[in-house]
Amino acid sequence: MDFVVNASTMPLGATKRSKIRRAKDIKLRNNLKQLDRRYKDARRAVKSSEYLLQEDIGGLEAEGMERTFKFTQEQIKQEVDISTAAKGFDLRLEDYGPYCVDYSRNGRKLLLGGKRGHIAAFDFREGSLDTELHVNEIVRDVKYLHNDTFFAIAQKKYVFIYDKSGAEIHCLKKHIEVTHMEFLPYHFLLATVGNAGWLKYQDTSTGDQVAELRTKLGPSSAMALNPWNAVVHLGHANGTVSLWSPSSSTPLVKMICHKGPVSSVAIHRGGNYMSTAGMDGQLKIWDIRNFREVHAYYTPTPATSLDISERGLISVGWGPHVTVWNDAFRTKQKSPYMTHLSPGSIVNDVKFCPFDDVLAFGHDNGVTSLIVPGSGEANFDTLEVNPYETLQQRRETEVQGLLNKLQPEMITLDPNFVGDLDTRAPEERQRMVNLETTGEQDLKKKEYEKKLEPRAKQRGRNSSLRRYLRKRTNNVIDDRRVRVQNALEKEKKMRQNLWKDEHGLPSDERKFGLALARFAK
Structure with a gap:
């Protein structure tokens, strides 16, 4: 019994294999086989990764004439589950505002800092309070360190580090009047900038100050950390944004971003985009790869705070409003994704929660937590940051982080660049070797002594014009040059005969010179 097989009904892999076998060129056939193996490996990798991606990324979807920015928090809480609805809350703390907020790296803990001295750290999912302090002085900024057991507070004059129970661990007296702080988790560095305009890096693992850089641009009005290359971005009052590394005393890049002071800066997680807000009422998106403006938005009131979520959503705090923009890096959006109004209080600080669809913002009357669907990363790497880590896992992660700590000299604009040829x-290379072996002072002393050695003076030998003329007329013989040489020889003979009298004796001029010959007799 004969069977007729149609090629269109055959499996795709069988059709490709038959075409590969029919190839006459051996080299072409081997290349096609290698390409087919790569396709198979890619399909196998995609199928295996589907087992790790258990969660789907949600979001707000409007139907018909509806718009997503018209949805209120009450409507969203009615549609989500109970545990998610509990993450949206409003803390009324009118006596200690305005507040600044910060989340821990795993998104478990929330840190609050009131300008009038109130500090609190708690687990907002379970509602358990870790610590609560009243320092009785101004608080400008708060920042969690490598985990939720330590946090830094920028108080009136110095920066203080507290532990989870609220005990004071250390006082950084070299960091004076700090207004903004950022923590580099892979370098264990705390970067601060204050009213004096000095950017300082403090190593929290050893307690040493790594760098102290003068910005020369006055007090910094904004600060942000690029998570991709660990470069610190500072916003200044003249509308510029400068990029800094602890290994360079001058800024890596200086960008003119606004016509007025820069009020806030935020960096995308991928490190390719930057969002800035200025007092000129502009919200701008920048491509850091070529330092060009991508999009620009207008805010009725100058924005005071910016933050970018893990999924690329931008939250903007301006006046009593909080606006969230979705997919603003690819195309310019005509309308925002979500909006929220906090009546009677100015928004001071906004912050997205890692690995969760939550946005917290501090204002004059306390702290409010909003539910923003689609803002958090649904599938995370537990070997990197684990929101559900135990006490033993946290200790192991801290030890591994200290063992794998990166040096400050490795902070550059392009972290993928390893090195280049020494040209x-x-x-010069020998000079650098001598500098490392003999020391800088000895080398400078030898160079100074070498400069003091006397040199023979040469009159008229350093003129570039004379060197040029000599090279030009050295091998050229013309009539003018012959006449000049004959005239010089004739004049020389006349001078020799002038010093002899008729008896062949030397004259008074030859004996006493032209100036004293008249006094000889």
Whole structure:
């Protein structure tokens, strides 16, 4: 019994294999086989990764004439589950505002800091309070360190580090009048900038101050950390944004972003985009790869705070309003994704929660937590940051982080760049070797003594014009040059005969010179 097989009904892999076998060129056939193996490996990798991606990314969807920015928090809480609805709350703390907020790296803990001295750290999911302090002085900024057991507070004059129970661990007296702070988790560095305009890096693992850089641009009005290359972005009152590394005393890049002071800066997690807000009422999106403006938005009131979520949503706090923009890096949006109004209080600070669809913002009357569907990363790497880590896992993660700590010299604009060929001259390389072996003072002393050695003076030998004329007329013989040489020889003979009298004796001029010959007799 014969069977007729149609090629269109055959499996796709069988059709490809038959075409590969029919290839006459051996090299082409091997290349096609290798390409087919790559396709199979890619399909196998995609199928295996589906087992790890258990959660789907949600979001707000409007039907018909509806708009997502018209949805209120009450309507969203009615549609989500009970545990998610409990994450949206409003803390009324009118006596200690305005507040600044910060989340821990795993998104478990929330840190609050009131400008009038109130500090609180708690687990907002379970509602358990870790610590609550009243320092009785101004608080400008709060920041969690490598985990939720330590946090830094920028108080009136110095920066203080507290533990989970609220006990004071350390006082950083070299960090004076700090207004903004950022923590580099892979370098264990606390970066601060204050009213004096000095950017300082403090190593929290050893307690040493790594760098102290003068910005020369006055007090910094904004500060943000690029999570991709650990470069610190500072916003200044003249509308510029400067990029800093602890290994450079000058800014890596200086960008003119606004016509007025820069009020806030935020960096995308991928490190390619930056969002800035200025007092000129503009919200701008920048491409850091080529330092060009991508989009620009207008805010009725100058924005005071910005933050970018893990999924690329931008939250903007301006006046009593909080506006969230979705997919603002690819195309310019005509309307925002979500809006929220906090009546009677100015928004001071906004912050997205890692690995969760939650946005917290501090204002004059306390702290409010909003539910923003689609803002958090649904599938995370527990080997990197684990929101559900135990006490033993937290200890192991801290030890591994200290063992794998990166050096401050590795902070550059392009972290993928390893090195380049040394194109310096051999003398320069030998000079650097001598500098490392003999020491800088000895080398400077030898160079100074070498400069003091006397040199023979040469009159008229350093003129570039004379060197040029000599090279030009050295091998050229013309009539003018012959006449000049004959005239010079004739004049020389006349001068020799002038010093002899008729008896062949030397004259008074030859004996006493032209100036004293008249006094000889």
